[in-house]
Amino acid sequence: MALVGVILSVFGAAVVMAEYVIRWRTTTVTIDGGRPDTDFAAEELRAKRRALAWTAGPALVLVGASLSALAL
Secondary structure (H helix, E strand, C coil): CHHHHHHHHHHHHHHHHHHHHHHHHCCCCCCCCCCCCCCHHHHHHHHHHHHHHCCHHHHHHHHHHHHHHHHC
16 A cells, blocks of 8 residues: 555656646746846746746655655
């Protein structure tokens, strides 16, 4: 039963990680008024860094579940 839980955890974390990677790769910035002083490249980089920071949780779940599977 524990092995089934570990397998489901690994699968769930992998799906969430895949979603984060897809979102990170396709992040674009919407133009809000088009002010000339807005640096869209910096905004896009900031958005991508923010999205990348959110991957730590699912990555830890994935690693923990994988280690649990190895321990069983």
